[in-house]
Amino acid sequence: MEILKSDRLTHLKYDIRGPIYEKSLELESQGYKIISLNIGNPATFGFDAPDEIVHDIILNIRNAQGYSDSRGLFAARKAVMHHTQNIGLPGIAINDIYIGNGVSELIMLSMQALLNEGDEVLVPSPDYPLWTASVAFCGGKPVHYICDEAADWNPDLADLERKITPRTRAIVVINPNNPTGAVYDKAVLEGLARIAERHKLIVFADEIYDRILYDGSVHNPIAKLINDTLCITMGGLSKNYRAAGFRGGWMILSGARQRAKSYIEGLTLLASMRLCANVPTQYAIQTALGGYQSINDLVMPMGRLYKQMMLAYERMVAIPGITCVKPKGALYIFPKIDLTQFRLANDDDFVLNLLIEQKVLVVAGNGFNYIHNDHFRIVCLPTVDELTVALDRIENFLESRRL
Numbered sequence: 001m002e003i004l005k006s007d008r009l010t011h012l013k014y015d016i017r018g019p020i021y022e023k024s025l026e027l028e029s030q031g032y033k034i035i036s037l038n039i040g041n042p043a044t045f046g047f048d049a050p051d052e053i054v055h056d057i058i059l060n061i062r063n064a065q066g067y068s069d070s071r072g073l074f075a076a077r078k079a080v081m082h083h084t085q086n087i088g089l090p091g092i093a094i095n096d097i098y099i100g101n102g103v104s105e106l107i108m109l110s111m112q113a114l115l116n117e118g119d120e121v122l123v124p125s126p127d128y129p130l131w132t133a134s135v136a137f138c139g140g141k142p143v144h145y146i147c148d149e150a151a152d153w154n155p156d157l158a159d160l161e162r163k164i165t166p167r168t169r170a171i172v173v174i175n176p177n178n179p180t181g182a183v184y185d186k187a188v189l190e191g192l193a194r195i196a197e198r199h200k201l202i203v204f205a206d207e208i209y210d211r212i213l214y215d216g217s218v219h220n221p222i223a224k225l226i227n228d229t230l231c232i233t234m235g236g237l238s239k240n241y242r243a244a245g246f247r248g249g250w251m252i253l254s255g256a257r258q259r260a261k262s263y264i265e266g267l268t269l270l271a272s273m274r275l276c277a278n279v280p281t282q283y284a285i286q287t288a289l290g291g292y293q294s295i296n297d298l299v300m301p302m303g304r305l306y307k308q309m310m311l312a313y314e315r316m317v318a319i320p321g322i323t324c325v326k327p328k329g330a331l332y333i334f335p336k337i338d339l340t341q342f343r344l345a346n347d348d349d350f351v352l353n354l355l356i357e358q359k360v361l362v363v364a365g366n367g368f369n370y371i372h373n374d375h376f377r378i379v380c381l382p383t384v385d386e387l388t389v390a391l392d393r394i395e396n397f398l399e400s401r402r403l
Contacts, residue, residue, distance in 0.1 A: 008136075008137055008139075009137070011136065012133045012136055012137060018367065020038075020348075020351055020352060020355060020361065020363070020364070021038060021361070023352070023355060023356075024036065024038075024355055024361045027355070027356075027359065032359050033359060034355070034359050034360070034361050035359060035360045035361065035382070035386070035389065035390045035393070036361045037360065037361060037362050037378050037379045037382070037390055038361045038362060038363050038377075038379065039379065040178070040239065040244075040331045040332065040379050040381065041244050041381075042238075042239070042242040042244060042331075042381060043242065043244060043245060044381070045381040045382050045383070045386075046383065047242040047298075047381065048242060049237075049241055049242050049243040049246070049284075050241065050242075050288075050291065050292070050294050052287055052291055052292075053237075053241060053243060053284045053287050053288055053291075054284075056283050056284055056286075056287045057246075057280050057281065057283055057284050059283075060280070060283040061280055063283070064279040064280040064282075064283060065279075066279070067275055067276045067279070068099075068276045068277070068279050068282060069276065070268070070271045070272040070274075070275065070276050071095065071097065071098050071099065071268070071271055072097065072098060072099025072250070072276070072277055072282055073099070073279065073282040073283070073285075074094065075282075075283075075285075075286050076099055076250075076282040076283070076285040076286060077094050077097040077099065077250075078094060078286070079285050079286035079288075079289045079290060080097045080099075080235075080250045080252065080285065080289065081093070081094060081096075081097060082289070082290070083289045084223075084252060084254075087221055087224070088224055089221060089223050089224055089252075089254060091254070092252060092253075092254060096252060096253040096254065096257065097250055097251070097252055097253075098250065098251050098253075098267065098271055099248070099249070099250050099276075099277045099282055099285070100236075100249045100250065100251065100277050101247040101248075101249070101277050101278055102236055102238060102244075102247040102248065102249045103206065103208055103234045103235070103236045103238070103249040103251075104130055104249070105247075105249065105274075105277075106234055106249055106250075106251045107130055107131060107134050107204075107206075107234065108134045108137075108138075109267065109270050109271065109274075110204065110232060110251065110267065111134045111135055111137075111138040111140065112138050112266075112270055113263060113266035113267045113269075113270055114138075114140075114169060114170065114202070114263060114266070115135065115138045115139055115140040115169065116139065116140075117139040117140075118139070118140070118141060118167060119139070119140045119141070119167055119168075119169045120140065120141045120142075120143050120165060120167045120168045120169065121135045121140050121141070121142055121143065121168070121169060121170045121171075121172060122143050122144075122145050122160060122163060122164070122168060122170070122171040122172065122201075123135065123142045123143065123144055123145070123172045123369070124144070124145060124147050124155060124172060124173070124174055124177070125144035125145065125146060125147060125368075125369050125370055125371050126147065126177075126179055126180060126334070126365060126368035126369060126370035126375070127144070127172070127174060127368055127369050128174055128178045128179075128206065128368070129367060129368055129369060131172050131174070131204075131206070132144075132369050140169075141167070142369075143163050143168070144369055144371070145159050145160040145163055145171075146159040146160075146371065147177070147180065147182065149180075149325060149336070152182055152185075152325055152328075153177060153180040153181075153182035153325055153334075154182065154184055154185055154188045155173075155184065155188055155192060157188065157191045157192060157195065160192070160195065161195050164195075164199050164201070168199065168201060169201065169202060170201050170202040170203070170204055171192065171195075171196055171201050171202070171203050171204070172204045172206065173189075173192065173203060173204065173205050173206065173222055174206040175189070175205070175206070175207060175219070175222070176207075176209040176210065176212060176213065176219060176328065176329030176330040177329075177330060178208075178209065178330050178331075178332060179332050179334045179363075179365075179368045179377040180325065180327070180330075180332070180334045181309075181325075181326075181327020181328060181329055181330045181331075181332055181333060181334065182325070182327070182328060182329070183213060183217045183218070183219055183328035183329040184220070186218075186220045189220055189222045189225055190225050192222065193222060193225040193226045196226065196229050197226065197227070197228040197229045200229055200259075201229060202229065202230045202231070202232065202260075202263075203222060203223075203226060203229065203230070203231045203232070203255075204232050204234070205221070205222045205223060205231060205232065205233040205234065206234050207219070207221060207233055207234060207235055208234060208235055208236055208238065208239050208240075208249075209239050209240070209329055209330040209331070210235065210240070211240040211293065211295045211296070211299075212239060212240060212295060212299055212305070212329050212330055212331065213299060213328065213329045214299055214306055214309060214327065214328055214329060215328065217328040217329055219329065221233065223252065223254045223255065226254070226255045227255060227256070228255070228256055229255055229256050229259070230253065230254075230255050230256055230257060230259065230260045230263070231253075231254045231255040232251050232252070232253055232254075233251065233252040233254065234249065234250070234251050235249065235250055235251075235252075236248055236249030236250060237249070237281070237284060237285070237288055239330075239331065240288075240293075240295045241284075241288045241295070243281075243284065243288075246278075246280075246281040246284060247277075247278060247281060248277075248278075248281040248282065248284060248285060249277075250285070304383075305331070305380070305381075307384055308380045308381065308382065308383070308384060308387055309327060309331075309333065309380045311380075311384055311387055311388070311391070312333050312378050312380045312387060312391060313326055313327065313333050315388075315391040315395070316333060316335045316378070316391070316394075317335075319395055319398055320341065321337065321338040321341035321342060321398070321402070322335050322336065322337060322338070322398070323335065323336045323338070324336065331379060331380055331381060332377050332378060332379055332380060333377070333378050333380060334365070334375055334376070334377050334378075335375065335376060335378070336374055336375050337350060337374045337375070337376070337398075338374070339374050340403075341402060341403055342398060342401045342402055342403060343401045343402075343403060344401055346364075346366075346373040346374065347364035347365045347366055347373050347374055347375055347376055348364050348366065348373070350364070350376060351363065351364045351376060353397070353401075354393075354394065354397050357397060357400075358393035358394070358396065358397045359393070360390050360393045360394060360397075362376045362377060362378055362379075362394075363376060363377045364376055365377070378390075378394075
């Protein structure tokens with residue numbers, strides 16, 4: 001008798017590492033070299049974590065042999081607390097901060113503690129798909145609100161509020177945004193905060209890219225705008241500090257915590273059940289947040305990240321039939337294909353055949369739960385030379401399919 005997977009997994013997907021990714025592994029096993037632009041993994045492209053972070057982990061490795069407090073090491077949480085003070089978010093205490101094995105674990109933990117069967121969570125479209133998958137896995141219903149491409153991918157607040165029902169429990173905000181590179185306008189965030197407060201909804205703020213900003217863009221932490229409901233802000237080492245494999249993340253509870261005592265008890269219980277987050281990486285958090293912010297050098301006009309992002313953006317919009325909103329942050333561009341100009345059925349058709357014919361791996365827009373089938377995401381982490389090769393191949397493929 002066949003052993004079947006859980007019914008909870010039947011309709012879940014994570015296309016960043018989904019069937020197209022599996023196809024790329026198959027091609028690699030046949031000897032083909034694939035240019036992988038599907039995962040925002042800095043180390044793969046030569047972005048090392050700062051030496052002082054690695055040094056402090058090594059220096060403290062003997063101190064990291066035992067369990068820590070289930071919420072995290074005091075020094076790590078104190079560093080996050082100081083960070084909240086530096087960005088102007090007052091009143092955060094040590095026990096308002098939880099350390100996790102990356103933001104991914106904390107997303108799942110926060111959904112497990114909140115959702116009953118059929119509860120709804122508003123998630124942006126397009127989104128980072130782990131949010132949608134986590135809501136569904138925990139018995140909830142992800143309801144996608146529109147982010148408007150014509151408004152620099154800012155959330156459509158009218159659409160968001162229309163989709164609130166008596167079962168809605170929370171709103172997810174991803175800012176800076178993956179996959180679009182949007183950095184939301186402060187006025188939009190203020191409007192979103194008022195909607196959340198009016199309907200007593202938790203705001204989950206995924207701000208993992210908060211220091212990766214281009215052309216003078218300003219990131220406004222939504223927690224600073226929320227007083228009358230609970231806000232949970234997620235951050236970590238993976239992107240700003242190029243330490244994705246260290247799996248170091250944190251979440252910060254702010255706003256109306258007094259109204260969420262039961263939920264916070266649930267979070268603490270689940271944090272205790274996994275015993276603790278990995279301890280060696282926790283010794284890097286104080287160093288990362290308090291040390292020299294080398295990410296600033298990478299995103300300035302002569303910085304490597306900025307040059308790569310601009311190259312990808314300029315090359316794509318130069319192709320007739322391709323448009324793209326210029327990213328203000330994060331590590332990606334999210335171009336749109338005018339399907340009337342190419343022999344392509346949809347974004348899946350584009351991604352699969354680009355991989356087979358040109359050996360370039362990107363992710364289709366529908367993999368980010370986007371409502372239209374005509375976008376794709378490019379990771380802008382390869383060097384200018386490597387990225388140029390990939391972009392040449394994408395252009396050649398599109399020209400070969402032009403009507």
